[in-house]
Amino acid sequence: MPSGGRHVTMLTEGTYPHVHGGVSTWCDQLVRGMPEVDFNIVALTGTGREPVTWELPPNVYRHWAFPLWGPVPGRRWPLRGRERRRLIEVYERFLLSVLDPSAGCDFGEGLDELAEFARAGRLSAAMRSESVLRTLTCIWTMPHLEISASQPTVHDALTATDLLEHALRPLAARIPDDSIAHAVSAGLATLPALAAQRFEGVPFLLTEHGIYLRERYLGYRVAAQRAPVKALMLGFYRELNSLGYRRADLITPCNQYNRRWEERGGAPSGRIRTVYNGVDPHAFPQAGPEPDVPTISWAGRIDPIKDLETLIRAYAIVRAELPAVRLRLFGGVPAGGEAYRTVLEKLAADLGVMDGIAWEGRVSDVARAYASGSVVLLSSISEGFPFSLIEAMSCGRATVSTDVGGVREAVGDTGLVVPPREPAVMAEATLGLLRDEARRAELGRLARQRVIDRFTLRRSVDGFRRIYRELAGLPEHPDSRVVTGALSDPWQQGHTAERALG
Incomplete structure (x- = not known):
């Protein structure tokens, strides 16, 4: 467990530590580059049974594979009476915030209320009810919505509700209230961070590598679902993306291109700080002679x-x-x-x-x-x-x-x-x-x-070390040449040790 004070909960989706790739490499670099920081990894996965493909260093004190699919989590008995009516009212406003901007419903408020049900273990089972399905069908058939012209079917409603139920599951993932929530992508990985920020005041840091929303649009271009299903899910991702941008305490894109997307998506420019990815030039040295064959x-x-x-x-x-x-x-x-x-x-x-x-x-x-x-x-x-x-x-x-x-x-x-x-x-x-x-x-x-x-690794890791200290409420480390062993602050020790290794 952490030795005290703020530590970091890293939130991933489909990457570290279960999959190799660029984002996973970045996560591993960050964790290993700050041995003085305690990390809790919450990894959104498919089934929760995916093998860990990275060797986790000692400063990862906990790893939790949170499945998006598989059996319905939480309590199985149905909601009744006042509780059931409240869920339907909340869910209706939530759907309207996604599908009908003229309704004046707030997506963030709806998500916060759904998070309360999810944290009580009641949301997933409740979304499998007939009344929830009927709520979506009624909204879809409202004459002033373009979706009604696509003539949504019951099968469309079943498909869309199922996809949305799985997408909302991370709202139930609780993270320590004395940590910094660091989502390493937009989208579903931000759901536990948004809930922890709302209910426990946990600082929320968002890092985006690829543009999550753009990749959802690319993916749904070739998806098998019909237009009503795509409209709902893309609307959900669009609103979630914008909410994450607006609520994050700090956003750290890895390039200026991402920053422009984030600003257009509603992120306040004063809360965006670009930190480029980095590599160790010693690990990737000059390659030398080219191969004999082109x-x-x-x-x-x-x-x-x-x-x-x-x-x-x-x-x-x-x-x-x-x-x-x-x-x-x-x-x-x-x-x-x-x-x-x-x-x-x-x-x-x-x-x-x-x-x-x-x-x-x-x-x-x-x-x-x-x-x-x-x-x-x-x-x-x-x-x-x-x-x-x-x-x-x-x-x-x-x-x-x-x-x-x-x-x-x-x-x-x-x-x-x-x-x-x-x-x-x-x-x-x-x-x-x-x-x-x-x-x-x-x-x-x-x-x-x-x-x-x-674009060195040291520059990149140092950037996040300063950001973690800032969000943890710790003073910025003075740029001094104090001997590592004489330092009492573990964050400071790691910073100086890395500088000494150069």
């Missing part, structure tokens, strides 16, 4: 948001010009992602380039993945401030990346940036670099220097 390398998670179809199509165009070029893909397939890997393999076979692609899987020495390429590519359709990019830059490799999120901020003038989902443009940029050894070398040199100057 090679494109990529590292990441085999996931649709990484848009590896564009990467493979670009590779096919490059290979038509330079038949010797090879593509090496380093990265694991997340649980449930096997179908996407099959899609990619079929695409490569259809394009006749399967024999030039090496599927390397996840590797422990990621620096070797970047070193194995002449050029490193990133083809994502959504990113925050991607680790794979600044890691490759630290290794001194020239990069071609899609213009999403904070990519342009990371690269500056040390790499090439192209529009997303345009394989021909990506191929042209890649060919230009593969044909110009001197330019590759110069861009690689500049890229590594940019990381050293701006």
Whole structure:
């Protein structure tokens, strides 16, 4: 347990410590970078049975996998009488706040009232009742709402209610009232923080990597649900996103691109502080000589948001010009992602380039993945401030990346940036670099220097150490050269120790 005073509850969704990837890497860096801080990890997962894939350091005093799916949690007996009527009234106002702006209902107030039911263990079971289903159906059929023209069905109402019930489950996740609630994404991870802030006055810190709401819109474009279901769920995520922005005590985007989204979403500019992701240049050293065969390398998670179809199509165009070029893909397939890997393999076979692609899987020495390429590519359709990019830059490799999120901020003038989902443009940029050894070398040199100057791990962790102290009500640590062993404040000890290690 914590030794006293404020500590940190880190709230994650589908990432650390159950999944590898950029956000998980960032979480692990933060936890390990501050051994003097006690961390409680509340991880929103699918079933709660997902294995822990990261070795948790000693300062993680508790880890709780909170399942979004599985059996209905809480008390099973139905609400009755006055309690039932109150829930229906609250739920009706909550739905109107999402679906009908003209109704004048406040989303935040509705969410707070639903949180009371969730914390009492009554919400999930109650949302399975016929009266709750009927409430949604009645609102959907109001003539002045566009949704009514889509003729919502009972099946739509069942689907939407089920999705919403699962999405609201994190309201029941209680966190210590003497902690700082640090949600490392917007959306569902903010629900326990919003409730703890409302009921116990817990400070709420929000860090956003990819833009959560934008990624929900991208995901629902290809979702199987009908329009009424999508309208409800996207409306819910939109209102939740905006509420998180407005209520957070401090928002720490990892780039200026995210900051602009957050300001448009209602975040007060005075409560936003950009803290860039960082890497350790010693862990990602200068890569050295390029491979003998011209090679494109990529590292990441085999996931649709990484848009590896564009990467493979670009590779096919490059290979038509330079038949010797090879593509090496380093990265694991997340649980449930096997179908996407099959899609990619079929695409490569259809394009006749399967024999030039090496599927390397996840590797422990990621620096070797970047070193194995002449050029490193990133083809994502959504990113925050991607680790794979600044890691490759630290290794001194020239990069071609899609213009999403904070990519342009990371690269500056040390790499090439192209529009997303345009394989021909990506191929042209890649060919230009593969044909110009001197330019590759110069861009690689500049890229590594940019990381050293701006995006080191020490700079990033120090930024959050100061923020934690601020939210905990502790005075800012003076920049002194006091010997670590002479310090009585554990937060101060870690700060000075890290500076000494440099």
